[in-house]
Amino acid sequence: MLYYLGPRGSFTEKAGKVFSKLTSLPLQPTSTIYEIFENVDKNNAYGVVPSENSIEGSVTLTQDLLLEYDVKILGEVDIDINHNLVGYNKDKIEIVISHPQALAQCRKYIKEHGWKTKAVSSTAKAAEIVAKKKDERLGAIASIEAAKLYGLKVLDRNIQDYKNNKTRFILIGKKTPKFNAEPIAYKTTIIIELKEDRPGALYHILKKFAERNINLTRIESRPSKKRLGVYVFYIDFESHGDEKELFESLNKNVAYMKYLGTYPVFRKYI
Numbered sequence: 001m002l003y004y005l006g007p008r009g010s011f012t013e014k015a016g017k018v019f020s021k022l023t024s025l026p027l028q029p030t031s032t033i034y035e036i037f038e039n040v041d042k043n044n045a046y047g048v049v050p051s052e053n054s055i056e057g058s059v060t061l062t063q064d065l066l067l068e069y070d071v072k073i074l075g076e077v078d079i080d081i082n083h084n085l086v087g088y089n090k091d092k093i094e095i096v097i098s099h100p101q102a103l104a105q106c107r108k109y110i111k112e113h114g115w116k117t118k119a120v121s122s123t124a125k126a127a128e129i130v131a132k133k134k135d136e137r138l139g140a141i142a143s144i145e146a147a148k149l150y151g152l153k154v155l156d157r158n159i160q161d162y163k164n165n166k167t168r169f170i171l172i173g174k175k176t177p178k179f180n181a182e183p184i185a186y187k188t189t190i191i192i193e194l195k196e197d198r199p200g201a202l203y204h205i206l207k208k209f210a211e212r213n214i215n216l217t218r219i220e221s222r223p224s225k226k227r228l229g230v231y232v233f234y235i236d237f238e239s240h241g242d243e244k245e246l247f248e249s250l251n252k253n254v255a256y257m258k259y260l261g262t263y264p265v266f267r268k269y270i
């Protein structure tokens with residue numbers, strides 16, 4: 001089973017359809033990203049979750065759960081995100097609801113209209129709520145597919161604050177499934193915690209990648225949840241499959257390292 005952040009019409013469903021086509025795994029919507037990690041960790045299932053967005057950056061819940069749960073990253077795909085205002089009557093809207101990432105990606109648009117906001121578990125959930133409440137004061141930020149699915153009017157199209165809005169989705173699970181298409185690249189993701197807080201500590205770690213001519217594609221610090229000012233670092237890098245010696249060297253120089261996987265990167269159209 002391939003769980004995704006639902007309900008139907010969500011942007012994660014779009015990514016789920018790409019991975020379902022690549023693996024022939026059947027899709028199953030869930031209400032929260034938490035539920036997906038629980039299903040993957042406890043029931044040996046697969047999941048698709050949003051990882052980061054080109055406007056708003058990381059989906060921090062996904063990043064934190066990657067540290068907390070015993071799951072691997074098994075694949076990646078980037079999906080174009082076009083947000084739309086959907087509802088009944090734009091002039092009557094007082095509150096707009098959507099996923100926190102969608103509200104943030106349309107922050108300027110919302111501010112210009114002076115609307116209040118309410119965060120819910122997904123853009124499609126927001127459309128479902130607006131359709132159920134039948135309240136003209138409510139609008140949702142969601143996909144065109146969600147508007148059609150829940151019988152709402154598209155009141156404004158492509159309302160995100162910046163063009164070329166994309167979200168990176170990752171396939172998570174315990175064991176790599178069989179893919180029926182070739183990827184465009186491979187990546188590795190690790191999480192590290194530095195051994196000590198001293199000048200150059202992070203530099204000496206990153207130097208190991210540079211010395212081996214490895215291209216980093218992302219580095220991000222997240223609170224370690226241990227103490228204010230203590231961070232873990234998420235590092236993505238282009239993988240050519242020969243990282244054993246790098247990991248041995250890193251392990252000698254960090255307090256903690258979690259290997260999240262070496263995985264294929266797919267084009268969205270397969």
Ligand SMILES: O=C(O)C(=O)Cc1ccccc1
Pocket residue numbers: 005009010011012013050053081099101102121122123124167
């Ligand atoms: O809410 C959704 O539709 C999702 O799939 C999460 C999300 C929200 C905004 C941008 C990308 C993914």
